[in-house]
Amino acid sequence: MRRMTFRRVLWVCTLQAVVLLAVVVVALKLGAVPISVTDLVYSLGRVAIGHDSQLPSQFQVIVFGLRLPRIILAIFVGAALSVAGAGYQALLRNPLADPYVLGVSGGAALGAICSLIFAPEIPLVTPAAAFVGATLTITAVYFLGRRQGQLDGSTLLLGGVIVASFLQAVIMFLMTTLAGRELRGTSFWLMGDLSTPSPEEIGWVFAVGLAVSIGAIYSTSADLNLMLGGENEAIHLGVNVKRVKLVVYVAASVLTGLAVSVSGAIGYVGLLVPHALRWLVGSDYRILIPASALGGAIVVVVADTLARTIAAPTEFPVGAMTAMAGAPVFIYLLRRRMR
């Protein structure tokens, strides 16, 4: 019996944190303007001891003004989407659930766009509207996915796909009425894009919302393990199913709403990351949730670095990168499930 202990969780997370740090250093180095690793480590060291004023200004602008904020955003977004995906997978008892596939990201995007059209002057309206959009969408998909009072895997996925395409159509409609204004920017954002820097106050809301939501989902992780066996089973094993569902649906929708409001609809991260980690660390949610947060951060930082370096100086939207990797994995999982 290989027991799940706090030490094992800590050990896995430390390992991932080291990988994340290495990935971040590489991501800082790579880009249209090449920077040598020695320079980078040297200057990072100087910043750490408080001598940042001595850095060449061009270097400072590229590394700390452009690349670092983008990497931090990628870390936040990756963690949010992966944990949201893992949460939806447990509640919907479907390993293919993902905020993007289920249309939740689309709902959040629609909410965000509406806020930009109708009330752009209210502070923090975009993340709030994205959250509302995400919540309404997951509610709709949940009820669409039920057949005779039971959640049905295929119906659920189909419902999600249809809702996503409907939302896509509404978004397209709204965008054409915008008539040329920021059209390219918005369509880039819709594909999932980390290149637009977010205002600082959004950053704080994001950090707090992320920490609270991931914490809330983590607090239910032992219950989520049992929810995978079905709600009736979970009730018989002492899980307060109503409370767990409420907490996780709300928290996962907050995470999706936050991620979409700053980065658009980056797809498949919530599918890829928990799946790979189940294979690596097992499907116990007490380790899967923190591992997904860190793993999602690693994956999105890598994907975004690839997106901005593969054809430099041209940039891809990061969502195109994750979709190219994620869609084949989705098909593979779907085929395997049907066997």
Next chain:
Amino acid sequence: MSSNTVRLNVEQASYAYSAGERQAPLFTLEATSFQARSRELVAVLGPNASGKSKLLRLIAGTLKPLSGRVELDGFHTSQLEARTRAQRIAVVQQESPILFPLRAWEYVLQGRHPYGRTFHFESEEDFAIVENALEQVGAKHVAERWMDKISGGEKQRVVVARALAQQPLLLLLDEPTLHLDIGAQVELLERLRHLAVRNHHTVVVVTHELNLAAAFADQVVLLHKGKCLKVGPPAEVYRRELLEQVYEAPLEVEYSPEGRPRVSIRGGKEIGLGSTPAQVV
């Protein structure tokens, strides 16, 4: 608590539901009463759609009776808090689907969940209980195997082991013998009988197997179309006219030397089985 006090008290419990508020109830379980003590094994019998599973859910406390009461040691089971209920009542459902692969011991460990706290990892004691539960059902050898890679009979034992790990007062099983061959059926009922005595559980089994119930149950509750027709020891309940009326088939009831009844099909000629009565199992 002495072993002859009543542990489970089902008193005039009934249940009904309807599609809308103004519509007539679609299905009802009319007032049902019986009592069970610790170490007792009660079988709930009846044809399909007779209300067996509803009664089990009323006992488990996941349904609230429309009228009457279901009490476990004096507490209404439907009013117990989820954790407390899971510490006192374990339910083995007909199907327990598994989405992600689990090893047998991990599955049994789930039975310790009602004793855990929010950020809790299982203790040495929990693992000792798991090992003990697996040993009690004779499934220690499959502990490290995957749940979807073991046979139906072994899987059923592991499921029972998880219920034992909950250390319940009341052990409820919904058609546990459904997909088992006859050898495994007998083995399971013998084991439940033994566990009831050894661990002082009260066991309630919903089943279609008349002869298994007759051989192992202390009490039988016979349901038919939502009515509780009779409650008592098998020898009292297994009356030919009553069973024929309930199951709508020509039946024969014989008695073993120990006084346990046995049911078989009467008049083999009519249904083309020759003159020897075929046994109903």
